[in-house]
Amino acid sequence: MAAPLNQVFFPSTFQELFSAWGRFPGAVPYAGGTGIIRGQGRQTLELPPVILSLDKLEDLQRISRSERYLEIGAMVKLSQIIRLGKIVPEALSRCLENIAGAQLRNIATIGGNICYPAERLDASAAFTALDAQYELRSAQSSRWISASRFSSLPGPTALNPQELLTRVRVPLDQWNYSVYKKFSGSPPGSGCGVVVFLVKNQKNALTDIRVVYKTAAILRDKNSEAILAGKQLPLSRRVAAEFVENWEIFLSGIQNLDELSQKELLNFIELNVYNLTE
Numbered sequence: 223m224a225a226p227l228n229q230v231f232f233p234s235t236f237q238e239l240f241s242a243w244g245r246f247p248g249a250v251p252y253a254g255g256t257g258i259i260r261g262q263g264r265q266t267l268e269l270p271p272v273i274l275s276l277d278k279l280e281d282l283q284r285i286s287r288s289e290r291y292l293e294i295g296a297m298v299k300l301s302q303i304i305r306l307g308k309i310v311p312e313a314l315s316r317c318l319e320n321i322a323g324a325q326l327r328n329i330a331t332i333g334g335n336i337c338y339p340a341e342r343l344d345a346s347a348a349f350t351a352l353d354a355q356y357e358l359r360s361a362q363s364s365r366w367i368s369a370s371r372f373s374s375l376p377g378p379t380a381l382n383p384q385e386l387l388t389r390v391r392v393p394l395d396q397w398n399y400s401v402y403k404k405f406s407g408s409p410p411g412s413g414c415g416v417v418v419f420l421v422k423n424q425k426n427a428l429t430d431i432r433v434v435y436k437t438a439a440i441l442r443d444k445n446s447e448a449i450l451a452g453k454q455l456p457l458s459r460r461v462a463a464e465f466v467e468n469w470e471i472f473l474s475g476i477q478n479l480d481e482l483s484q485k486e487l488l489n490f491i492e493l494n495v496y497n498l499t500e
């Protein structure tokens with residue numbers, strides 16, 4: 223059906239949403255709108271001709287918690303998540319606190335940050351490191367996909383046509399060492415470099431380590447992580463050096479990663495892994 227200009231739908235059920243989307247396949251979901259109007263400095267904003275406002279879908283506003291998971295609806299604002307306080311894994315709250323200013327965080331939603339089609343945004347690094355899962359829903363079905371897979375699929379987004387992100391499930395693991403850093407020196411077009419460094423230990427043994435770096439893509443080197451898994455803490459300096467060397471080799475094989483980003487990341491990794499030595 224040809225769309226008359228500037229139609230806005232306000233569905234309050236998924237059935238209404240997918241029915242409108244079926245009639246106007248090019249319609250664009252509208253969450254906080256900060257991504258959709260990003261970079262428009264003009265007086266008159268340009269909006270997609272057909273908009274599906276997600277405002278009235280109550281399911282997307284829900285936050286729930288079980289012993290093992292925190293579940294966050296796609297329409298929950300970044301600032302609402304931060305305000306949940308201690309229950310939010312530190313890597314995630316630090317990541318969200320570092321996104322733009324407070325006013326933007328009061329409008330921007332977690333779903334919009336994940337689904338922004340032009341580039342990978344910051345939350346994808348924290349969700350990948352924390353092993354989060356995304357629930358995606360279409361007219362006929364729903365499916366779960368890991369944050370890691372969602373962010374690594376080629377193309378502007380891993381969403382199928384007329385598919386909606388409905389919620390994020392974040393495991394509530396206890397991380398003994400959790401560091402988040404945002405670099406400022408990334409070249410234009412590659413997105414800001416952000417990195418998450420997580421370590422879990424049981425008594426004196428390191429049981430899990432994850433280092434996830436995001437620029438234009440998400441980088442994680444499981445071979446390097448395997449060097450440390452199971453090692454006694456504090457780590458020996460030899461093992462720490464091996465970890466850094468492995469990352470260096472891994473990064474040298476990554477195309478389009480500029481020298482400055484590479485250096486900043488290696489310095490960060492070195493500093494943090496040596497924090498785990500005697």
Ligand SMILES: Cc1cc2nc3c(=O)[nH]c(=O)nc-3n(C[C@H](O)[C@H](O)[C@H](O)COP(=O)(O)OP(=O)(O)OC[C@H]3O[C@@H](n4cnc5c(N)ncnc54)[C@H](O)[C@@H]3O)c2cc1C
Nearest residue numbers: 253254255256257258296330331333334335337343344387
């Ligand atoms: C000044 C400024 C500074 C910023 N700085 C940062 C920063 O430092 N770090 C960072 O990570 N980001 C940054 N951003 C980007 C910002 O985080 C995103 O614009 C925001 O998270 C998008 O959320 P939204 O709710 O406004 O999404 P919208 O603008 O409404 O949507 C963004 C895209 O996602 C799609 N979408 C939204 N929700 C869903 C859903 N549930 N299912 C399927 N598709 C959906 C929309 O169709 C659209 O294509 C900045 C933006 C601005 C304007």
